[in-house]
Amino acid sequence: MNFPLPIHSVTLDLDGTLLDTAPDLAKAANAMLAELGLPQRSEAQIRDFIGKGIPNLVKRSITFDQEPDAEALARADAAFRRHYAECNGRLSQPYPGVIEGLERFRSLGLKLAIITNKAGAFTEPLVAVSGLASYVEFTIAGDTLPRKKPDPLPLQHACQRMGVPTKFNLHIGDSQNDFHAARAAGCPVFLVPYGYNEGEDVRLLECDAIVASLVHAAELVTTA
Numbered sequence: 001m002n003f004p005l006p007i008h009s010v011t012l013d014l015d016g017t018l019l020d021t022a023p024d025l026a027k028a029a030n031a032m033l034a035e036l037g038l039p040q041r042s043e044a045q046i047r048d049f050i051g052k053g054i055p056n057l058v059k060r061s062i063t064f065d066q067e068p069d070a071e072a073l074a075r076a077d078a079a080f081r082r083h084y085a086e087c088n089g090r091l092s093q094p095y096p097g098v099i100e101g102l103e104r105f106r107s108l109g110l111k112l113a114i115i116t117n118k119a120g121a122f123t124e125p126l127v128a129v130s131g132l133a134s135y136v137e138f139t140i141a142g143d144t145l146p147r148k149k150p151d152p153l154p155l156q157h158a159c160q161r162m163g164v165p166t167k168f169n170l171h172i173g174d175s176q177n178d179f180h181a182a183r184a185a186g187c188p189v190f191l192v193p194y195g196y197n198e199g200e201d202v203r204l205l206e207c208d209a210i211v212a213s214l215v216h217a218a219e220l221v222t223t224a
């Protein structure tokens with residue numbers, strides 16, 4: 001790939017790319033585990049459970065020796081959502097370089113949108129309270145469409161909504177879900193190494209660039 005990369009828009013992953021949400025997610029998961037009388041998890045463990053949406057995080061958190069049954073899962077899911085609604089956004093912070101990187105993308109005239117696997121009920125308040133809402137045209141949450149990342153649908157939908165051919169939309173994320181969604185949609189993809197990738201090293205994925213921050217990403221693009 002030749003740099004600078006010519007693009008019209010940037011779609012951004014939320015958890016692990018824009019915001020470090022693991023402390024709030026770990027707090028809610030441990031409150032849920034305590035309520036169900038299950039052992040606590042470390043924040044490091046919870047970090048590795050983030051990426052494929054809340055039902056998956058809940059299932060991974062309550063799975064110890066054996067697979068949970070449907071009823072246990074439903075109770076855990078409801079408890080998690082109740083606790084997360086209380087603490088969502090309290091400890092979550094933008095990573096270094098996020099606001100400056102968004103400013104740079106904006107000054108290049110690029111359209112920006114957020115694409116997350118997090119459920120919409122938690123995404124909208126989080127994007128608002130973290131100050132990210134003013135930078136993006138819209139947000140697509142994990143339950144906005146019938147399929148979420150790694151399916152390409154959210155990226156295809158976002159590109160259509162912005163009127164940008166997928167090859168001119170750069171997707172920036174922290175995980176294999178972002179990587180596969182972008183590749184399947186035909187979008188170039190940069191990955192950050194500081195987020196959550198379900199316990200795997202993102203450097204093993206053949207993305208177009210590993211970027212230390214969004215500022216670094218902005219240095220590698222130009223307006224098409």
Ligand SMILES: O=C(O)COP(=O)(O)O
Nearest residue numbers: 014015051052053117118
């Ligand atoms: O909710 C998740 O599991 C991850 O959300 P993300 O797509 O913003 O990383």
Ligand SMILES: [Mg+2]
Nearest residue numbers: 013015016174
């Ligand atoms: Mg992520």
